[in-house]
Amino acid sequence: ATGGADGGAHAHSPGTGAHTHDGATVTQGGGDGATGLSITSAGYTLVPSTELVAGRAGELRFQIRDDQRRAVTRFAVVHDKPMHVIMVRRDLSGYRHLHPTMAADGTWSVPITAPEAGPWRMYADFTAVADDGRQVAVVLGADLTASGAYRPRPLPAAATSATVDGFTVGYAGTPEVGKSVPLRFRVTGADGAAAALEPYLGAYGHLVALREGDLGYLHVHPEPVRDGDDVTFWLTAPGPGSYRMFLDFQVGGVVRTAEFTLTVA
Helix, strand or coil, X not given: CCCCCCCCCCCCCCCCCCEEECCEEECCCCCCCCECCCCEECCEEEEECCCEECCCEEEEEEEEECCCCCECCCECCECCECEEEEEEECCCCCCEEECCEECCCCEEEEEEECCCCEEEEEEEXXXXXXXXXXXXXXXXXXXXXXXXXXXXXXXXXXCCEEEECCEEEEEEXXXXXXXXXXXXXXXXXXXXXXXXXXXXXXECCEEEEEECCCCCEEEECECCCCECCEEEEEECECCCEEEXXXXXEEECCEEEEEEEEEEEC
8 A cells, every 4th residue: 555645665574463654544445455455445445437458548537525425525645646556468468558637627638548358456556635634545446348358367376576678677575464565666778778767656666466356456665766777666565465566667757567477485
């Protein structure tokens, strides 16, 4: 879960329950630290109003409503944005990181084209500002379906390196169940030299991990200071199993995503 209304880099250790950080109460979910498993949490409900058709341009629309069914319109800016939306197909393919815009009535929208048919999961990651000024960081999840024939793909084999657009991204570190462990990522270009990373969403990288099966959501952010050419994230695996990690990074004004399968014993 994200936290901190000032957008500072921070990684929450899953499984610690609700806590406060920089004035925001951070609500964990799922019992073991994974979030995004419920459409309702901490008094907030995700209400999507979207129909997806594979290969057809459309629009993702939704509201966040409070426990009185009112549309929420006050959100803190966290990691440069008031709302982060992650979308992924149930087989953990097709990852998207979107930043919708909000209308005056609290309806969020962003253009989207579902490239493949099947069941999708959307996550709304936000920090709401309550009437009394209290800030609550929440991740809510909802299922969507893109019409058409669904052909799930098997999860790729576990690996500690990936290539994307000529860049090689590798990481070092072995996550453990219930223990916060550093993962050190390095991005190199075709010449083998460290890439000139640029800040993206207030940091030098943005990492999301999703658990195979229930699609539990782990959202971590890097240390505010880089370790040489590396970007360090702290991640706590809530339990054994397979996870898919998605690292967004920016070079030359272009955001790219490196994808990894992680197996936790």
